Amino acid sequence: MPRGHRNGVRTNESIREAAANLFYQRGFEATSLRAVAADVGIQVGSLYNHINSKDDLLTEIMASIMDELVDRMNAALDAAGPGAVDRLVAAIDVHLRYHAQNAQKVFIGNSELRSLNDEQRKIVVTRRGRYEILMRELITSAAEESGVELLDARLQTYAILALGMHIASWFQAKSRIKLEHVVNVYTEVCLRQLDIPRPTG
Amino acid sequence: MPRGHRNGVRTNESIREAAANLFYQRGFEATSLRAVAADVGIQVGSLYNHINSKDDLLTEIMASIMDELVDRMNAALDAAGPGAVDRLVAAIDVHLRYHAQNAQKVFIGNSELRSLNDEQRKIVVTRRGRYEILMRELITSAAEESGVELLDARLQTYAILALGMHIASWFQAKSRIKLEHVVNVYTEVCLRQLDIPRPTG
């Protein structure tokens, strides 16, 4: 590995990539920094030119997941039409796609929460709470617009979030099951359980 | 701790209880056998009078989850009426209740699969596959009986399994949300997404 300051950025990215991969495959605690370093192609000690600690590395990865998801969600909602059902459909679309396409990171986010310290966990949990509330508001608005009554807004929101969590546990990009098909079916599943008819046109 | 052979059974159970608790709270890799022993109230070495290895302890706990679930499922199906929809509703009921009431163990089962070696993982994965197939058959039968066409049997089965996985990640027995309510709402959610009407009577 060359030593100068040109490869800093590349190394930095490589570390986070390799770490995410290993955390997914073996879990955070089971992954040694020596394994991360070996994947990058440097020595253990050299990692500390790019990270503060192993814990911070995990926190960084987990926080980036929620940030990316929320960013995409906001972008999709900005681009969506004014109709509440349309907005909900757009949100479900982003939710499912993101969880499928970032299955590894999402799985880390779901299974390694306990590896964070109280402070770090609070940060991540708070962001999740906001995401959940956003989704619930989209659902209640869509229900109102459609003139249907919800069984239980919270639980029916959970049912949609559950699909994302589950999809991340099995979806593989190279699978025979095409993402488009999954999104189509799951979107229909969501609307059915909410009793909301698809918007016409 | 008394030493004779009277406390053997109690200790054995205590170890598995304490281990399941700690594996849930901290994760398998982050849990030291010293912590397990401390919770039980014995020394580390003494554990090996009751376990083969740390790996085996995890395997045992994970296998027992699937076994219990399948047992309860079979019992419920035996007790259910002959109607395919009735049988599906009974299965969903067991599925949801078990995942809620055994949230800790189920979470371990979902997050620590990677901590098993190939052989052990294969065993657990195979049992899961059978469970999935059973659930899918119940769904297709119920759909046929109701005269409705499924969008995608596999994905719609996943949507139901997802509810169990998700419920295990948040349900707490002492919560304000009552299990009966959750089961009622989620059962309705499942039937709606399958487009299957509730059986009359």
Add this chain to the structure above:
DNA sequence: TTCACAAACTAACGATTGTTTGTTGTTGTA
């Protein structure tokens, strides 16, 4: 009362862990 066994104990082992340190080489800039 004797005795085998179950189940606890203490103590140690080699390996691995995250992290720190001091040093060396490379790069871009002045």
Add this chain to the structure above:
DNA sequence: TACAACAACAAACAATCGTTAGTTTGTGAA
């Protein structure tokens, strides 16, 4: 060409890990 800054290195650290070994103590059956 000289000089910081950056990023790699090698080597060591204290701590902790799963596991094993040998020993001690209590129990229940003969």
